[in-house]
Amino acid sequence: MTEQKRISNALKFEVTGQCPESRARAGVVTTAHGEIETPIFMPVGTLASVKSVSVEELKSCGAQIILGNTYHLYLRPGMEVIEHMKGQHRFMNWDRPILTDSGGFQFFSLAKLAKFSDEGVSFQSHIDGSRHLFTPEKAVEIQSILGSDIMMSLDWCIGHPADKRETLEALKKTTLWAKRGVTYWQEHGAPNALFGIVQGGMYKELRALSAEQLIDLDFPGYAVGGLSVGEPTELMYEMADHTVPLLPAGKPRYVMGVGTPQNLVELVGMGVDMFDCVMPSRNARNGQLFTEKGTINISNARFRLDDAPIDETCQCDTCRNYSRAYLRHLYKTRELLAYRLNTIHNLHFYLNLMKEVRQAIRTGTYLTFKRQFYSKLQE
RNA sequence: GGUGGGGUUCCCGAGUGGUCAAAGGGAUCAGACUGUAAAUCUGACGGCUCAGCCUUCGGAGGUUCAAAUCCUCCCCCCACCA
Numbered sequence: 001m002t003e004q005k006r007i008s009n010a011l012k013f014e015v016t017g018q019c020p021e022s023r024a025r026a027g028v029v030t031t032a033h034g035e036i037e038t039p040i041f042m043p044v045g046t047l048a049s050v051k052s053v054s055v056e057e058l059k060s061c062g063a064q065i066i067l068g069n070t071y072h073l074y075l076r077p078g079m080e081v082i083e084h085m086k087g088q089h090r091f092m093n094w095d096r097p098i099l100t101d102s103g104g105f106q107f108f109s110l111a112k113l114a115k116f117s118d119e120g121v122s123f124q125s126h127i128d129g130s131r132h133l134f135t136p137e138k139a140v141e142i143q144s145i146l147g148s149d150i151m152m153s154l155d156w157c158i159g160h161p162a163d164k165r166e167t168l169e170a171l172k173k174t175t176l177w178a179k180r181g182v183t184y185w186q187e188h189g190a191p192n193a194l195f196g197i198v199q200g201g202m203y204k205e206l207r208a209l210s211a212e213q214l215i216d217l218d219f220p221g222y223a224v225g226g227l228s229v230g231e232p233t234e235l236m237y238e239m240a241d242h243t244v245p246l247l248p249a250g251k252p253r254y255v256m257g258v259g260t261p262q263n264l265v266e267l268v269g270m271g272v273d274m275f276d277c278v279m280p281s282r283n284a285r286n287g288q289l290f291t292e293k294g295t296i297n298i299s300n301a302r303f304r305l306d307d308a309p310i311d312e313t314c315q316c317d318t319c320r321n322y323s324r325a326y327l328r329h330l331y332k333t334r335e336l337l338a339y340r341l342n343t344i345h346n347l348h349f350y351l352n353l354m355k356e357v358r359q360a361i362r363t364g365t366y367l368t369f370k371r372q373f374y375s376k377l378q379e
Numbered sequence: 380g381g382u383g384g385g386g387u388u389c390c391c392g393a394g395u396g397g398u399c400a401a402a403g404g405g406a407u408c409a410g411a412c413u414g415u416a417a418a419u420c421u422g423a424c425g426g427c428u429c430a431g432c433c434u435u436c437g438g439a440g441g442u443u444c445a446a447a448u449c450c451u452c453c454c455c456c457c458a459c460c461a
Contacts, residue, residue, distance in 0.1 A: 046415050067414075105414045113416095126416045157414080197414090228413045236413095257414035278415045285418045286411085301408070331418095339418050 005186050011150070011193035011220035013252045017358075019366040023245065023271035026361040029221075029252050031097040031149035032191060033089065036064040038252060038273035039361075041264065041354045042099060043347050044281060046072050048092040051281055052339040053347070055094045060317060061344055062351035064096055065149070067276050070142050071103030071134070075125050079145055087147030099276070100148040102139045104155035104197065104225070105257070116156060116173065136177035137184040144190045151190075152223065153181045155197040160231040167201035174199045175213040182217050195254065197225040202235060204242050211246040222247045223254040224272075228263075237266060244271045261290060261353055265373055268357055269366070275354075280346035285339045287331050290349040292376045298342065303328040316348035317341075 017026035027038045043050045043058065046069040050058055058066065068088055085091040088098055107114040107121045114123040120135035136154040143151035154177045156170040178196045185194050196214035200206035214222060224243050227236050240255060244267075247253050254274035255267055264275055280290065287299045291311040296303075298310070309319035310327065318327070318341040330338035360369035 042414095044415065051415080052418075069415080072415085099414095101414050106416090108414090110416070152414080155414095223414080225414070254414090259413045263413075275414095277413050278417085279413050282415060282417065282419085283412060286420090287418095288412075297410080299409090334418070336418080 005189065006218065007182055007185055007194060008218045008220045008251070010185075010191070011252075013221070013250065015250070017362040017364075019269075019361050020364060021367050022269045024268050024357075024361050024366045025271060025273070026358050027252070027273060029273075031065075031193065033095060033097045033149050036097055037358055039264075039268045039354055039357055040064060040274050041350045042067050042274065042276040043350075044276055044278045045092075045094075047076070048073060048088055050343070050347070052285065052336075052343045055092065057317075057340070057344055058094075058347070059096075061347040062355065063347065066094065066096070066098055068098050068100040068146060068148065069103065069106070070100050070139055070146070070152075071106040073100075073146060074103070074132075074142050075127055079142060083145055087145070089147055097149040098147070099150040099274075100143045100146055100152065101256070102143070102152040102154045102197075103134055104152070104157050107134075108157040108159065108229075118173070118176065120154065120177070136180040140181050140184045140190065140194060141188070144188070144192055148192050150221065151192050151194045153178045153194060153196050153219075155199060155225055157199065157226050157229065158201055159229045160202060160235075162201050164201075164203055164206070167199075167203055167206055170201070171199045171206055171210045175210065178214055178217055178219075182219070193220045195219055195221040195223050195252075197223045197256070198243055198247070199226050200243075201226060202231060202239055204239070207239060207243045208246055211243060215246075215248060219251070221252040221254060221274075223256050223274075225256045227255060228258045233263070236263075237270075240267055240272070241270050261350065261373075262377075264350075264353065265357065265370055268361075269370065280350045281343050284342035284346040287342070289327075289342060290346050293379050294377050298324065298328050298331050300328075310345050311349070314345065314349065315352070316345050318345040318348075 012030040013027055015025050015027045029036045029038060042065050043063050045066045048068055050066060082088060082091060089095060107123060110126050113126060114121050120133055122133045124131055139154040140151060155174040158167060158170045181194060196217060196219040198210045198214060200210040224240060227239060244253055252273045253271060255272045257277055258275055259277055287297050288295050289298055289310050292313055303324040306324035308324055310324060311319055322341060327341060360366045
């Protein structure tokens with residue numbers, strides 16, 4: 001009998017700073033494509049592209065790692081292209097780490113096209129209606145071909161509200177699939193790391209159960225999934241605050257799909273290391289821009305003659321070079337440049353926020369930072 | 380000068396007796412967006428003392444219980460002919 005590889009060895013994580021008065025911590029994750037500093041925000045690049053910006057621009061925004069999506073890339077361009085192009089990194093010319101979501105979220109957001117079973121998820125493509133089967137093994141296989149530095153286990157994400165029976169069923173399936181993913185990973189010797197995803201809806205005991213079952217599988221990192229799925233923010237915080245401490249302190253902890261700048265600052269204080277969210281990129285394309293003092297909608301008439309940058313304190317390429325009046329004009333006229341410049345700003349804002357958060361944790365001033373963050377918002 | 384077509388709420392444009400403050404676009408204004416089917420979606424868009432009332436469909440008259448819609452005259456625009 002061959003000795004099984006320990007999946008937890010697939011990724012290195014080192015805690016480099018801890019905030020004394022909260023659970024916030026800073027750290028470094030080492031992947032096949034280099035290190036990332038935590039807490040970190042990961043821009044979402046579903047289709048091997050963070051919409052509207054180039055990888056050069058992403059780097060200038062300070063992006064250290066980005067997301068890709070298994071479901072979307074499997075459908076288009078398809079695995080033949082990815083294999084031929086030797087993986088997602090080379091395909092899109094991004095040489096830093098990539099984390100891919102397993103597709104679990106798509107089976108939630110495209111639920112009418114998906115059918116769940118022990119085997120996996122059979123679904124119809126949202127593009128052409130063709131039928132496909134995703135198993136936990138296949139999810140790992142596809143992500144290996146994509147060359148993801150961090151792969152996500154196939155999970156069953158449910159919305160809010162959901163009754164306990166339904167939540168438990170999704171949780172059980174998520175654990176079963178996690179086990180099968182780990183087994184597949186061990187049998188095929190994938191070099192990529194695989195994270196487990198805690199489910200359990202808004203039930204604390206189910207969150208605990210899910211965490212416990214996944215910890216047994218000894219993943220190198222853990223995600224908390226199924227948050228920000230329609231529940232009030234306070235409930236989301238409550239669930240995160242309950243779940244995150246149950247996860248191993250020596251491994252990265254990732255809250256999936258969250259959130260607003262305030263969400264990130266709060267969750268960091270609960271010990272979360274990694275985040276992703278479409279908000280900065282999508283909202284940029286929809287005209288909502290983030291500033292220290294809160295969000296603005298660049299299409300508002302009050303910016304028509306405004307010669308100031310989006311945010312006076314921002315050092316992004318957009319703020320250093322362009323006025324609100326110009327950005328409003330670009331947005332109102334649907335000039336393509338609007339999407340790009342807005343996205344650069346929002347991503348820079350998020351990434352810079354995390355940079356400041358890391359700095360504050362390392363210097364033991366996280367709580368002060370948090371206070372200042374909120375007081376600026378109120379100005 | 381003749382013949383034909385037309386002037387509708389910010390713009391384009393439906394509507395040809397009541398169900399019309401008037402379809403549909405656009406523009407404008409505001410909002411939403413949380414592991415991206417999203418450069419998307421929603422709402423407002425004549426005025427007011429707002430479940431009602433007032434003003435509006437080139438202008439002025441008229442017919443009718445009732446007119447953006449029918450009649451008369453006038454003004455303006457477009458096409459073709461001379």
